[in-house]
Amino acid sequence: MNWLGWLHDFFADPAHRSGPDSVVHRVLEHLAFSAEALGLAVLVALPLGLLIGYSGRGLFVVTALAGVARALPTLGLVTLAVLLAGVGDAAVLLPLTALAAPPVLVAAAEGVRGTDPDVRDAARGIGLTHPQTLLRVCVPAAAPTLLAGLRTASVQVIATATVAAYVGLGGLGRYVIDGLATRNYPTTVGGALLVVLLAVAVQLLFALLIRLAAPPGTRTRARRAGRTGRTEEPVPVDDPASPPALVKETP
Amino acid sequence: MIRFEGAAKRHPDGTVAVRGLDLDVPAGRTTVLVGPSGCGKTTILRMVNRMVVPTAGRVLLDGADVASLPAARLRRGIGYVIQQAGLFPHRRVIDNVATVPRLLGWDRKRARARAAELLELVGLPPETARRYPAQLSGGQQQRVGVARALAADPPVLLMDEPFSAVDPLVRAGLQEELLRLQAELGKTVLFVTHDIEEAVRLGDRVVVLREHGEIAQLADPHTLLTAPADAGVAAFLGRDRGLRGLGLRPAGAVPLAALRPSYDAWELVLDQEGRPEHWRRGGERHPAPVFAPDRDSLRSALDAALLAPSGHAVAVDAEGRAVGTASRAAVVEALAAAGPVPGQVPHAGR
Incomplete structure (x- = not known):
């Protein structure tokens, strides 16, 4: 039997159409885990990252975490969490949060730090307080970087949330792990495909958000820079809703 | 303060x-x-x-x-x-x-x-x-x-x-x-x-x-x-x-002469509103440099006089109409007469 046949079997299975083992239910479970983990990560890492980026203190933490994030053995963490906390939500949420937090922290810190120093200087100089400068000037300026960090985190979390099934919880990992355990390859392949599709869909959603977060005019500049070979924000799409640039570039 | x-x-x-x-x-x-x-x-x-x-x-x-x-x-x-x-x-x-x-x-x-x-x-x-x-x-x-x-x-x-x-x-x-x-x-x-x-x-x-x-x-x-x-x-x-x-001194001190039909074979051609178009001598044409006595500086006046082929800078009013001319000698005279200028003076012209 080939791939397509397996996939057909997977989606044709009535158990995958409705009930607790249905595709919709498993996808929702998967998303719920992932969103919870991402939410926790944001709750912890975002304020810390913003403060580190704004104050410039503790940047070494960011540098260190940027490397650690990729080397994190999630499966090992899950096992450890199960040993420490027993089987349950926490055993999955904690490792996933630990996985999602570093990219969010790094992005928040880098994004805020990357705010144009002149813009920051002007903000302070015309009378914004530090919290106002951070929240009204630096955070919007950091938004594209921040969203890119969230995108990285969310994709990693969605991919890794598959391990939730390993400790007996739901989500798309159920298909993969149960399928492997029972040598039911259609189920494994179907589950894997769904994980990939989900990750791609979330990627696309973030790509759209990132595009919307860049202020009009800067996108035009990015395109111009791209043509001359300089590297800048890789969002070379014009927003049709934005008013036309006042200064036309000459071809 | x-x-x-x-x-x-x-x-x-x-x-x-x-x-x-x-x-x-x-x-x-x-x-x-x-x-x-x-x-x-x-x-x-x-x-x-x-x-x-x-x-x-x-x-x-x-x-x-x-x-x-x-x-x-x-x-x-x-x-x-x-x-x-x-x-x-x-x-x-x-x-x-x-x-x-x-x-x-x-x-x-x-x-x-x-x-x-x-x-x-x-x-x-x-x-x-x-x-x-x-x-x-x-x-x-x-x-x-x-x-x-x-x-x-x-x-x-x-x-x-x-x-x-x-x-x-x-x-x-x-x-x-x-x-x-x-x-x-x-x-x-x-x-x-x-x-x-x-x-x-x-x-x-x-x-x-x-x-x-x-x-x-x-x-x-x-x-x-x-x-x-x-x-x-x-x-x-x-x-x-x-x-x-000189850019800090007003051009108002320059004595103006009335417009004349010709300046040593050069003729000042005006448009219908009386704005200077160019200097003409026979078939030869040159731009006519101007200064505004109430707005420009002595430096602008001198510059205009030096650039004019006839040697006469054309003074214009706010609408750009010719109101008189100043020879190089007249501008230099104003330079010689100008002492230190107290207080506010116009700034360097265009």
């Missing part, structure tokens, strides 16, 4: 930015700090709005130590313009300009109405309001920066090399605009530049600084150009001081 009393800034690493400055910046006038890079001029400017805190001495604003107010509140009462404009890229132009009024608690509608007024005041078309900073040219961004600084109508305006990053033509336009604004608003302006031409053009008073914020000379532009305090200042002022000084 801004008063510096022994204001000094020493960095933690021991380097001295400003050794100890005593300076009065009079209200309602433009005072320009000029000097080579690293002379401490920006540090001095930033002491006024506490972007830099002096390590010794103090800065008084209308008699009150600037350290006595919370920094943010102090700054909302002081206009601040910097070199790269520093506009908020994610906010529309109108909301950039409305920033300080909003911080002061104005409601959005009133703040935006005020911002729209300001945009008009600095010569930006109304449709600019809805755009984002990155959609404007450098010169336009700088105008928005000035509008933002003026939005809450602060009595004091600090300008840190605001026109240095734009090309010379745009810079000249912005300088012209600032002179017009200042004539209208009468703010206490403290302006920092490294460009002596700009200093002489914009300043009622020019403070030439050397290292560590020491004052090499404090004078009105004319005195500065004609009587530099020492060789160092003279070198900083550069060549052609005398000639450039």
